[in-house]
Structure formats: structure tokens, C-alpha cells
Amino acid sequence: MVIVIFGASFLTFALIYISPGDPAEMMFRAQEIVPSEEALERAREEMGLNNPFIVQYGNWLINLLKGDMGYSYINTGPVTDILRQKIPMTIKLASVALLFLVMFSFTLGILSAIKKSKFLDYAIRGLSLVGISIPAFWLGLILIYLFVVKINLFTITNPGDFKGVVLPGITLAIPLIGRYTRQIRAAILEQLSSDYVVGARARGINERRIIFAHVLPNSLKSIITLFALSIGVLLGGTVIVENIFSWPGLGSMVMSAIVNRDYALLQGYVIFMASIYITISFTVDISIQALDPRVRLKGDKSQ
């Protein structure tokens, strides 16, 4: 886990190192000063830019461990402060989306599995195909037009309240809902054809009881693994959704960091995203292993 974060930080650092653009010059630009060549040279020396790559990376890592991620010149503040400001907004958006995701994909997936090959199943499968095929950025704009402009049901400028969070949340969730509805359906169908269900049915146990007392808990762990894997997609999706809904979170932040070549901020973003993603998958791995020792034997967890 630590190795992975380490590797990721190394990769981004290396990329930034080879990228065009001189951090010393950028610092001056941020202060709206045109530096002389000597001033630049002095700044490079002070910032340690003349050291070999490995030394620079080492220093950067040490600072990172001290909680110092550098200085963002577009926001004129330490990167950590800016991240602290933006992280709650993105977490809120992602949580709301996750909530929608859990609510809808479960309901639809279970319904679809129970009613296999009936009309409802086909309708849900059709919808989930639409869900995974529709571009989120397009969907978001259409939702804004329908629900904000036409029927004034939701708002687009109040990230704080309920009316403002529904649309971005649902936009972020829909592609994933499409995906997980199918996978939940498949997981439940697999359970439904297993021996113990056949046996239970033979014993005349009520179908609803079979589903809720046996099938669902048994498919749960594979589903939780799926959700853990979806965190990455969810976090990636926030960039587009935040952009459409002018959501003041990490996604909007990273776009302005990119446009303005604010590498310190970009790097802070990458490190944070990597850590949160890895922490979540790690936690899920551990809890699943704790729940079911068999998983450990399976080894590879390919999709």
C-alpha cells in the first residue's frame, strides 16, 4: 500500500520534472514580477532546483511527510490548505452519488434478477445499457435544462443544500448505476442457480425469504468488492461533473491547476486521490478477508 503511494508520487514527480516550465519562473510570475536572470538563478538555488533529481524528490518526500505539499501559486496559499477546503465538497458529492448508486443499483439489480426474462427485466437491462452508454457530460447538461430551467425543481448554484446536490449526484451515479445493476443481477442469478437455493426451494421456503435471507447476503461480498473498484471511477467522474455543475471541489480545482500549470496543486491532488483510493480498496480487501477466509485462497481478483 505504502509502496503504491510511493510509486505514484514518484511517477508524478518524475513527469513534472521532465515537463517544460521552470518552477522558479512560475513563482515570480505568480507575484507578477518579471525576474532577472540572476534572481531566477538565486531562486532556483534556494528552491533546490539545481540538485540532482533524486535529491529533489527526497526533499519533496520529506516535506510531504511533514504535511507540506508546497505552494499553489494560482490560489496564493499552501496546497494543504486549499485541499482541506475542497476535499469536503468532493467527498460530499461522491457520497451522495454513492448513495444513489447503492439505492438504485440494488433495487434494479434485484428486481431484474427476480423477474428474469420478463418485461421488467428487459426494461431494466435496456435502461442500464442507456446508463452506461450515455456521456455523463451530456446527461448533466440535459438534466440542468430540464430540472433547473424548465421546472425549477433543483438549483445549480447552491452546493450546500439538498436541491443543489441532487443533480450532480445523480449525474455522477448514472453510468455506474447502469454498470452495477447488471453486475448485481448477474451475482444474484449465479446464487439463484446454486445448489442451496435449489434445495431451499425444494423444501418449499418462501421465495422472498430465499432472496433476502440467503441470496443477498451471499452475493454481498462480491458486490462490495465491486463498489470498492467503482470508487476510482467515481473519483474520476467528479472532474467532469464538477466542471458541468460549477461544483467548487477538487475536480474544478484540478482543472484550473492544469490550465494554469500549477504543478504543486496538481501533485497534491494526485497524492490525495491515490491515498484515498488505496485506503478504501485496502479497507475493503481486509474486511472481506475478515468476513470470508475463502477469498484469501482465490488469489487473483481479476474483474
Add this chain to the structure above:
Amino acid sequence: MKKLLTALVFIVFCIVLVACSQENQSQQTNVDGSQSNHSEEIKILNAATFWMSDNVEPTTSWNGWVAARFGVGENLVQLDENMDFKPVIAESWEQVDELTTVFTIREGIRFHNGNPVDARACKESIERALRITNREDMKLPIESIKAEGQILTIKTSKITPTLVNFLADPVYIIVDTSVADEEGFSLKPICTGPFKIVNYEPNVGINLERNKDYWKCEVDVDIINVKLIRDTSARAMALQSGEVDFATALNRRDLELFEGKDEFIVHRGPNLRVAFLTLNMNKPYMQNLGFRQALAHGIDKETYAREIYKATKAKGPFNESLSFAYKGEDYYSYDPDKARSLLDREGFVDTDGDGIREINGENIILQYATSSRFGKDAANTGVAMQSQYKEIGIGMEITQYENLSAISKSGEFDIIWDRWSSAPTADPQYIFETAFKTGSPSNRGNYSNPELDAICDRLDKTINKEERDKLGIEGAEILMKDAGIIFLFYLEGSVVTKSNIEGIYRFVSDIYHIDERVEIK
């Protein structure tokens, strides 16, 4: 057992999620206040703004505009919606000799914190601005300021015909200097306006409340919540969905959604902003007059103005409503043939037959830069120019930056699309001195023209208004002829409000949005 545990983990997970999102909601509602119930007594105005600065310290950069826009700060004298002077904190003023002007400060004005405003307070505020402002363009040659009771006497070290005009700029908003060093002043400056800042959150919004002791009148609106909405179409949608009652600077197309509707009032008309292209004079080919003339001839700005913006094509920096505007013929009307022959004559020719001309064997690909703050319009001009320049054999690439001054300092551009308030002081000298004079602070293309510099020197010494106007016209013509700056069009300003909001005026200067006259019916 394990199944139960799994289910339990899952349920807890869900609950935590719900709890988190709810907790955030309730917090936000309290801070924001906009969601609290509209009771009969409290009148709340929700406004959208397109720009906010990091803080509201009026002496820094253009931050004072934010204070001016929402009725927080006031000057001795201000420009009203029609660009005429109106007495505010000073009830009258008089120029007693070439170098001396006397202001009479109105009795009974108090700062937001209750401290009285007298000549001394004004003197200290102006001196503070002179001392700490980073706006080189707003510096005044002041020799001494004398304060006696309500009489303020300002002496300049040289003739300053535009003293009053400058003092009307938001940089010279009168603040209570006795508390200016306290922490938080830059977010809640203590001024004299009809509204005071309760909470200023950069990049998010401003909460303002009525100044109960406002000197001029009882203010009707109790609370103004200003939200920053950068995206033009989002501002329009926020108006439509009822999230805001007031928005400015809407997209021209979007204005059509509000015009002729009973629920909205649309104020629109030309403002002082002019859109222009700054050429980077540090590039050797830009030093070539023929090349610049070809660039000017190569674009059909009249059609852009009419079709893209419904604006008027520009001939120099000042729009025709101003007395110092150049009203003669346009030197460089759209003429691609002329542009081509100019380029041929100057030796910019296409030798490898790919349709793009070369300099020293390399294709000419001009770098067009603009700020994302200027929205779609600026990029659209670029797209239009791109296809027209292709026809005269010049390539172009468009990039939108967030921060134009950074890119202009880096010098990695050929053309910057910029827009500027051409006469915030109601005088021609300002923009010449700020953006076009040799070495001036916002001269992004490093433009230098001795003829224009001479005009600036003459403006320095000219008091007579008619003479100054004449110099303004002359300067505008010089600039246009030299084609170092290509003036594109004069922009339009717009203010849209819900129809129950009254007392809103569209200021030609664009400096003010809401003042004490605002009412909610």
C-alpha cells in the same frame, strides 16, 4: 454470523453516508442564510456576480470594484450611471487655483462602525490609498492634504486636470483608517455605503446587510446575498430558476430569454468596455508595420461585432458616446486582398505551397491568447480570426488562460484578446497611460509609440476639457493607424432583475451594480 456481519457493515456504511450528507446540509443552510424563510419584514436580495477578488481591500488591484458594486464603499465624488459627477461624501468641491481643490465634506456621515466622517478621516483614507495601492495607474501627484473640520484641501505638485476623476475611482473609497490595520479589515472594510459586509468568502460569495445608519436615506433591502457564478449561462439559469433576483453581464443570446417577459426587467446598452487585440511587439515580425496592417485588414470585425455580439465595431478605444471618441473613417476595414498584397510586399510568402506563409522557412503560426474569464466571446473571436487568417496564409492557435498577466509576462504569445474599461475616469488619458504608453503598467504587448507618448505629455498639462477631448481623439487615431493594438468592438453591458426589484440602474462605467436606491416590491 458472517452474513449478518456483512450486512451490518453495509448498513452502518449507508447510515454514515446519509448522516454525513445531512450534516453538511444543515451547516450550509446556516452559513448561507439564503434558505431561511422569507418573512414579511426581512427583504432579501439574491444577486449573482461574475467576478470576485480575493479580498475587498479597495486599494489593492481592482478589489475596490467589488466594494463599489454592492454599495459598500463610497468616494468623495462618484460617477453616476450616465458618467456625470455626483457629490457623495463631499457635498461640493471647487478648484481654487491650478493646483488646489477644496472639498466640503457632508455633515453627519458615519462609518459602518459608527465613527464620524470628517475631513481628517477622508484625508487619512486618501493618504493611505496613495501609500499602499499597487495600482500604478491610479497614483496621484499629491503634495499635501489639509483637513479642517469638514473642509478638505488637496494640493497637487503639478497640474492634475483629472484629480476629481481619479478620486472617484474605487481605489479612493473612503475607509475608516483607524481600524484598517485590524485583522479581517481586508474582508470587511469599514466604509460608509448603504450596505456592509457580514461575510466575504473568496470564490464563493458575499453576504451583506443594510447599513441602518446610512446618511442619505432609509435603505429598503435588508440583506443581499451575492453568489459568484462565473459561467454566463449558469447565471441566466439561476435567474430563471429563481435562485437569484439579480444578475449582470449575461450572454447576448441569453438576454433574449428575458426580454419581453413580465417576470424580468432587462437593462442593456453600451458600456465603456472595449475589446481589442494586443500584438506582442517583442516579436520581430510584429515590429513590421506592413505585417500588422495585414493582420488588421485580415479580419472582418464589423461582421463579428454585428453577428457574434450585436455590438458596434470599434475605431479606437473610446465608444462614440464619449466626447473624446474618434468618429472618422476606419483605417483598416476588412480587405483580404490588401492583406495578402501587404504580406507579399513585406516578404512573408508561402514557399512550400502548404497555404501558410513562412518566416525563415517556418510556418507562421500565431499564438492567440485570451482569458477564460472573458467567456465564449473571446474564444469565438479567435475561431473567427483563425479561419479568416487562414485565407491570407497565416496560421493561428487559440489558448484560453486563466491568468492573462502571467502569459503576457512570459511573452509566449502573439496576440492577446483583451477587454478594458476605456474611460473609468471619464477622461481619455487613463487608458493611454495605463495600457498603451511606452512602459506603462498594463502594456501587455510592450507597445511603444513616440507620437502617443507625446499626446500623454500634452494631456498632463492640459486642463481645458475641449482641448483634452481633442487630444483624446488624436491619440485614438494614432493608435488605430499604427495597428499595434487592433480595436475590435465596443461591448454592451446588461443587468437583468426580477420585476419586483426596483431602483436598479445600469451604470455605463460598469463600476456600480446596486446602491441605496434598490427596493423590493
Add this chain to the structure above:
Amino acid sequence: MIKKKHKRISFVIVLSIAILTILFAIIAPLFAPNDPLATDFLSILQEPSDEYPLGTDQVGRCIYSRILHGGKVSLGMTFLLLILIFILGVIIGIAAGMADGIIDTIIMRISDIVLSFPGIVFAIAIVGILGPGMLNTIVALSVIWWTKYARLTRILVIEVKNREYINAGIIAGAGKFKLITHYIIPNIISPLVVQLALDIGGMLLTLSGLSFLGLGVQPPTPEWGNMLSEGRAYLQTAPWLLIYPGLAIFIVVAIFNILGDMARDILDPKHL
């Protein structure tokens, strides 16, 4: 049995539609009535008409022509990316699968690191550092996505490696290269192709999403994602700027998603 036949027929139909889509994207520019880059200021933001079947955009360009040309760009990028990661992934995967020990471990550790990272976030960061552009986007996504194919290939190779016919090949004196091309690849190709088919839609969405953000294809080159991004400001006043490019993406992605699902059902039934 009948059901299976039924499935095969519909698969062939969808496959033909998909192939037609690709062919159409290649020749579509020939049908474009106007130059996709030519601006016409006298007809800005016009509603669909005879001259401009899907209307014009904010600088008077023909949206229909831009969509036709954009399809070539969008699909072209997608397939370029697919081929790149497929070749890269399969070669590395075979190398890892055939070579036991240290090489295998190193390759798998690297792919562990890449995989345990939110892919799109990393891609955005890479494009951000390299600078926006079509090529950089493809590079960034290849850096992330080869791992998926490498892992799949490796598992398949290990599975196949010890089967009898491979041993027969070795006995017959086949060289390592011949072994791979004649015995291994034919036996692992179908699950890989299924995976590929399943990924086409998602890749097209990701690429156009990056263009929408301004990181991928740069204006004025028409691409469906950046057309949407340019048309955003006219959501209310000229919705045709948004509707048609969005529909184009949606339909094409849906076709490839259906194709992927069907391919999986038929060629790789054990997956479900």
C-alpha cells in the same frame, strides 16, 4: 440450441451495424455538405435548414459536417488507443506469462501499482503535465490501460501453456517465436477480443470526456466531445449545438456496448 442460433444471428446483425458504423465514420466526410472548419458569420446559430441539416454553431459552422468529420476523429482515436494498448498489453502479458520468475514479478508489480490507482485521475494528471492534446491523451490512457490486457493475457497464457498441444508443439521442435504465434496466440485470442469489444464504448466515452474538459482534441478540429464543450453556453438558445453531438456519442457507444455484451455471451460464455 435454437436460442444459441438466435443469438448468433443477432450478433451478426449487431456486428454488421458496428462495422458499418466504422466504415461510415471513415467515408462520412465525403457526405459532408460543408467544410467543417469554414465559418459563416451571416448564419450564426441557425436552426436546422436545407443548407445546414443540423443547424450552425456559434461561429456559423455546419454542425452536420462537423459531426461527420468528428466521427472520424472520435472513432479514429478510440481505435488507435485500442490497438496500442492491445499490442502493448498482449506483448507484455505473453512475456510475463512465458517467463517465470523475476521478469514476471517485476511486470506484475508495475501493473499492480498502475491498477491500484484511480485510472482517469491519473490520466488527467498526465495530460495536465504533458499539456492538452490528442496525442498526449492517447499516451496517457495507454500508460494506464495496457495493464488490464497484460494481466488478462498473462493469466490466459499460464492457463494454456501447460496444455498438451503446447507440449506437442515443443516436441515437434517449434521455436519459441513459432510456439507463441502458432500455438499460444490462437488459443488466447478470443477472450482478449471479447474484452476489447467490451471496452470500445467506455474508451470512446473517456476520450470524448477528456476532450469535453478541453484536454483532448483541441478546437477547431471537430470532435464530438469538444463540440459539446463549445456548445455548452447555448444550452437554452441553440440546443441543437448540444443535442446532435451528444446523440452521436450515445448511439455509437450503445452500438459497441451491445456488441461487446453479445460477443461475451457467445465467445466467452463462462464469464457469465
